[in-house]
Amino acid sequence: MEITELKAELERLHSASFGWALSCCRRDRSEAEEVLQTVYVKILEGKARFGGESSLKTWLFAVIRKTAATEYRRRLLRSLRLTGEAEDSNEQLAAHETQSATFERSEIQEHFQKALKSLPRRQREALHLVFYEDLSLREAADVMGVSIGSARQHYERGKKRLRESLATMELGYGLNWGRSEHPSAV
Amino acid sequence: MDLIGDDQSIRALFSELKFVDETTAPGFTATWHRAQARSLQPRRAFKLSFAAATALLVLGLVTMAIWSNRSKPAANVSAYATVPASKDFKATVSKKESQPVDKQENRTSEATAVKVRRSGSVASRRAIEMAGTRKVFNDAKTIESWQSPTASLLSSPSDDLFKSLPQLNENANGMKSFLPGRANDKEK
Numbered sequence: 001m002e003i004t005e006l007k008a009e010l011e012r013l014h015s016a017s018f019g020w021a022l023s024c025c026r027r028d029r030s031e032a033e034e035v036l037q038t039v040y041v042k043i044l045e046g047k048a049r050f051g052g053e054s055s056l057k058t059w060l061f062a063v064i065r066k067t068a069a070t071e072y073r074r075r076l077l078r079s080l081r082l083t084g085e086a087e088d089s090n091e092q093l094a095a096h097e098t099q100s101a102t103f104e105r106s107e108i109q110e111h112f113q114k115a116l117k118s119l120p121r122r123q124r125e126a127l128h129l130v131f132y133e134d135l136s137l138r139e140a141a142d143v144m145g146v147s148i149g150s151a152r153q154h155y156e157r158g159k160k161r162l163r164e165s166l167a168t169m170e171l172g173y174g175l176n177w178g179r180s181e182h183p184s185a186v
Numbered sequence: 187m188d189l190i191g192d193d194q195s196i197r198a199l200f201s202e203l204k205f206v207d208e209t210t211a212p213g214f215t216a217t218w219h220r221a222q223a224r225s226l227q228p229r230r231a232f233k234l235s236f237a238a239a240t241a242l243l244v245l246g247l248v249t250m251a252i253w254s255n256r257s258k259p260a261a262n263v264s265a266y267a268t269v270p271a272s273k274d275f276k277a278t279v280s281k282k283e284s285q286p287v288d289k290q291e292n293r294t295s296e297a298t299a300v301k302v303r304r305s306g307s308v309a310s311r312r313a314i315e316m317a318g319t320r321k322v323f324n325d326a327k328t329i330e331s332w333q334s335p336t337a338s339l340l341s342s343p344s345d346d347l348f349k350s351l352p353q354l355n356e357n358a359n360g361m362k363s364f365l366p367g368r369a370n371d372k373e374k
C-alpha cells in the first residue's frame with residue numbers, strides 16, 4: 001500500500017483510532033494524542049508495516065494498543081524515577097479530569113465511565129472494541145492478540161461486571177441494568 | 187451480534203461516548219504533520235548514559251594499553267634470565283647429558299643475561315630467540331631420555347619364555363616344552 005493511499009485510510013480511521021487510543025490510555029487525552037502521533041511516526045518510518053494479513057483497522061488498532069502499553073510503561077518508569085515529576089503528572093491528570101468533565105455532560109455518562117474504568121483492562125478493551133468500534137469478536141480478538149474464545153470470555157465477563165457496577169451506582173435514570181427484565185438475553 | 191435489552195443500553199452509552207470523543211478529537215492533518223516532523227527530525231545522537239559508557243570503555247582500554255606497555259620490559263628481563271643461551275649448540279647438548287639440568291640452566295641464564303645487557307637490541311633479540319629454541323630442544327631431549335623409576339620392577343627371569351615363540355619346524359618334544367607343566371608331567 002502506498003503512503004498516500006495509507007494516509008487517506010488513516011485519515012478515515014482517525015477519530016476511531018483516537019477513541020481507541022483514549023481507551024488504551026485510560027482516557028488520558030494528552031497521552032492518547034502522544035500515542036497516536038507515535039503510531040503515525042512508526043508508520044512513516046516503516047517500523048510498523050501493514051502486511052495485509054488482517055484488515056487495516058485491526059492492524060492499526062493492534063499497533064495503537066502496543067504503543068500505548070509501551071508508553072504507559074515508560075511513563076510509569078519515569079514517574080518512579082522522579083517523584084517530583086509524579087506530582088506534576090498528578091496535577092496534569094487533575095487538569096485533564098476537569099477538562100474531560102466538561103465533555104462528559106450527563107451524569108449517566110460520568111457513572112458509566114467510572115464503571116468502565118473499574119473494569120480489568122482486557123474486559124474494557126473487549127467491550128470498547130465491540131460496542132464503540134463495532135468490531136466483531138474475531139476482530140477484537142485479533143486486536144487484543146488473544147484467541148476468539150478468550151476474547152468472548154473477556155467480553156461476557158466485562159458486560160456482566162459493567163452491569164453490576166452500574167446497578168450498584170443506582171443510576172435510576174429510567175434505565176434498568178439488571179438482567180431480570182430480559183430473561184431471553186444470553 | 188444480538189443486542190438485547192441492556193446490551194442496547196450499553197451500546198447507547200458507548201455511542202454517546204464516541205460522539206463526545208469525535209467532537210474533541212485532534213485533527214488528523216495536525217497530528218500527521220507533527221508525526222512527519224518528528225520522523226524527519228534527526229535522532230539525538232548524544233545520550234548521557236551512552237556517553238558515560240563509552241567514556242568508561244575508552245578509559246579502560248587506555249589503562250590497559252598503558253599497563254601492558256609498562257609491564258613489557260619487566261617481562262623481557264625475566265625472559266632473558268630464564269632462557270639458556272650458549273654459542274655452541276652441540277656442546278650444550280653433550281653437557282646436558284653429563285651435568286644436572288639446574289646447574290646448566292643457571293649458568294646459561296647468567297650468560298644470557300650478561301650477553302643481553304651488552305649487545306644491541308636486535309642482536310639480543312635474535313640471541314634470545316635462539317636460546318629459546320635451544321631450551322625447547324634440551325627439554326625435549328630430557329623428556330625423551332626419561333625412564334620410569336619402576337621400570338626395573340617389570341623385568342623377571344621368565345621374560346624369555348614370554349617373549350619367545352615356538353618355531354613351527356621344531357620337533358614335538360621341543361613343542362611340548364611350551365605346554366603347561368601338568369601335560370609335561372603326564373608325558374614323563
